[in-house]
Amino acid sequence: MGDILMPMIHLQARMNLLFASGPAPLDVDFKLAAGSLTGLCGPSGSGKTTLLRILAGLTMPESGLIRVGDRIWLDTAQRMQLPTQQRKVGMVFQDAALFPNMTVRQNVEFAAENRRDSLVDELLSLVNLVNLADRKPATLSGGQRQRVALIRALARRPDVLLLDEPFSALDYETRQQLLNELVRLHRQFGTTTVLVSHHQDEIQRVADRILELNQGKVTDIGSPSVAGKITPVPIMGTIQEVQVEETTTQLRIRLTDNLVVLNVPSGAQEWQIGETIVVSLGTETLTRKAN
Numbered sequence: 001m002g003d004i005l006m007p008m009i010h011l012q013a014r015m016n017l018l019f020a021s022g023p024a025p026l027d028v029d030f031k032l033a034a035g036s037l038t039g040l041c042g043p044s045g046s047g048k049t050t051l052l053r054i055l056a057g058l059t060m061p062e063s064g065l066i067r068v069g070d071r072i073w074l075d076t077a078q079r080m081q082l083p084t085q086q087r088k089v090g091m092v093f094q095d096a097a098l099f100p101n102m103t104v105r106q107n108v109e110f111a112a113e114n115r116r117d118s119l120v121d122e123l124l125s126l127v128n129l130v131n132l133a134d135r136k137p138a139t140l141s142g143g144q145r146q147r148v149a150l151i152r153a154l155a156r157r158p159d160v161l162l163l164d165e166p167f168s169a170l171d172y173e174t175r176q177q178l179l180n181e182l183v184r185l186h187r188q189f190g191t192t193t194v195l196v197s198h199h200q201d202e203i204q205r206v207a208d209r210i211l212e213l214n215q216g217k218v219t220d221i222g223s224p225s226v227a228g229k230i231t232p233v234p235i236m237g238t239i240q241e242v243q244v245e246e247t248t249t250q251l252r253i254r255l256t257d258n259l260v261v262l263n264v265p266s267g268a269q270e271w272q273i274g275e276t277i278v279v280s281l282g283t284e285t286l287t288r289k290a291n
């Protein structure tokens with residue numbers, strides 16, 4: 001995976017915070033490998049959001065140094081601070097915070113600074129939103145809104161992707177689906193990603209490394225997964241459409257609030273419209289539901 005000798009991110013920061021237990025410093029110094037996906041967990045109020053805000057340039061620490069690749073984003077000793085707009089960073093929060101008067105496409109185009117039409121189309125199709133591109137956010141499901149937020153963050157072609165409990169308001173199945181989509185996009189776009197989540201089991205499933213924050217101090221709790229491995233998540237779906245080709249069969253399957261298209265080998269299995277099947281997201285394999 002990433003190159004440990006040449007970390008993508010080196011973050012040193014110190015600032016006094018007012019914790020529930022009283023004032024204490026947030027004091028961190030860690031490196032993240034290029035292209036890694038780091039899970040950041042810790043109790044409520046331990047400083048997770050503050051850490052992401054410092055990385056994004058939304059909160060200024062009393063002292064700190066942020067190096068991303070060969071660029072310095074922050075060096076308080078030199079009184080140097082790159083503004084958020086100049087940091088190649090994408091952010092997604094629990095509440096998608098989309099522009100309500102813009103369509104899905106306009107929201108993504110705005111982030112892409114209206115420059116790269118092909119990128120916007122590619123992003124919309126990567127998360128299955130092409131058919132909803134002209135809808136306003138209020139008419140979308142929670143999962144669809146977070147997908148828009150995710151591709152909107154990627155439209156800026158960020159080096160660093162920061163996600164602050166992006167899927168916690170969603171139901172279990174949608175959350176698992178979006179986590180898998182996130183991992184795929186993270187790899188495809190080669191971002192160095194930090195994912196804050198209260199769901200440690202989910203972080204374990206997708207992260208290369210987990211950091212735990214406690215009262216403003218970071219503990220490295222190791223590498224949970226074999227690099228690159230995603231544990232498949234079984235999700236029930238219904239077959240909506242079957243298209244048999246010579247060697248493969250294309251199945252359109254409804255899973256909770258979205259459709260997935262899977263290609264399976266033609267032949268031995270005959271799939272029926274309306275049939276309930278189990279899709280193992282992560283490996284994209286199918287099994288018939290046991291009765």
Ligand SMILES: Nc1ncnc2c1ncn2[C@@H]1O[C@H](COP(=O)(O)OP(=O)(O)OP(=O)(O)O)[C@@H](O)[C@H]1O
Pocket residue numbers: 016017018019020042043044045046047048049050051
């Ligand atoms: N600018 C600030 N100055 C002083 N204290 C702050 C500042 N910003 C946040 N805090 C305090 O720092 C602590 C950590 O807050 P933060 O939002 O980073 O925690 P968190 O781990 O993200 O919590 P949660 O999981 O509940 O979202 C809280 O006690 C908060 O009140």
